[in-house]
Amino acid sequence: MCSSDLLAVDISLTLLVLAMAGWIIAVRDTFAAVIGFVAYGLLLALIWVRLAAPDVALTEAAIGGGLTGALLIGAAARLRRTEAAACAEYPGALTRTLAAALAVTVAAALAVGVLALPDPAPTLAPAAAANLATTGVGNPITAVLLAFRAMDTLLEAIVVLLALLGVWSLAPDRAWGGYPGPQRHVDPNGVLAYLARLLPPIGIIVGLYIFWIGADLPGGKFQGATILAAMWLLVIGAGLADTPPVSRTWLRVLLVIGPLVFIAIGFAGSITAGAVLAYPEGYAKPLIVAIEIALMPTLVLALALLVAGAPQRTPPG
Structure with a gap:
């Protein structure tokens, strides 16, 4: 596979992961969100494969997508009876605004932390x-x-x-x-x-x-x-x-x-x-x-x- 094809695969995986993450957050049905989480874990496993980290990919597929997904499916099944009442309690505008502001702040802090790393980044890999x-x-x-x-x-x-x-x-x-x-x-x-x-x-x-x-x-x-x-x-x-x-x-x-x-x-x-x-x-x-x-x-x-x-x-x- 040539470099342009690999780049297309990387871009597609990135867009799929971002779209899946957004959908998991936005969807109102608990069971649908859990299924999306499992798919998200499998997509992350593919990304780790592309990053030449097969051990992490295996762990993500087994633990992140597999075991955690099974636990969340069980939790979603137990919440079925109370889900309708929970969905009816729609948060107010102030709560949603504060939640969005907190999410943006955390994302910005993480971005600043990553971008502020020295080049090359400190690592113990050589040791x-x-x-x-x-x-x-x-x-x-x-x-x-x-x-x-x-x-x-x-x-x-x-x-x-x-x-x-x-x-x-x-x-x-x-x-x-x-x-x-x-x-x-x-x-x-x-x-x-x-x-x-x-x-x-x-x-x-x-x-x-x-x-x-x-x-x-x-x-x-x-x-x-x-x-x-x-x-x-x-x-x-x-x-x-x-x-x-x-x-x-x-x-x-x-x-x-x-x-x-x-x-x-x-x-x-x-x-x-x-x-x-x-x-x-x-x-x-x-x-x-x-x-x-x-x-x-x-x-x-x-x-x-x-x-x-x-x-x-x-x-x-």
Whole structure:
């Protein structure tokens, strides 16, 4: 593809993203706005591909457009009964003027901040690239996230768990410790059940592959975990399996095992490498892979159970 064609693609993507963002803000129907948000996330993924950032593109498609879109669809479904009343309360002219002024002010401040950056902009990329070989990891994104910015990655995993606890806290007292989400009753011979039998074996292989190559190629735990969680949710949605009760010991162990292993290896670094979340020389890659393996079940379960929602059915026994 020649440079003029690529420029046309870039301009088209830019206009589509801006138009989609404007439509999401302007549309009054919640469900339509959520669908627009999912499409917006997919367009952003294409932009990241054009910017030669496949890892970010995979994350945007999986987390930004996929998982977040599923959560927003669930929220929109719950708001259906109150949406008409909310739409009837149209904000006054003063409120709309203040909101528009605030939006313009924030946009202008961001533009000034970006344009005021020195040329070349300050970056730690050369330092990270110079020390990449010490991690033994071929994928620079994985090296940065688990070696140079390991604290951020640890906090991300903990935030996902805290979000899940927040969702579980919405359960009524009678259902605490029970099954998340409603009971699914689907035709075992229907199209959904057929897809739930056909797609998961393929999705599991793809998810595990994307996870495993993340140390050296674009991919990683978050992208792979999202695919595996989606396959599990498909089976649950088809009524072929049920969500586990949140009181199960094995479930709680798997939910915390990833952050606990991450923290244990991090504090061990203070003894073996002289700093918390540092790795001893020659052992960086095995320890990074061990952290990712430990985080994988935590992320799969947390992401799937976030979509499943709060416990709604009585716990067993």
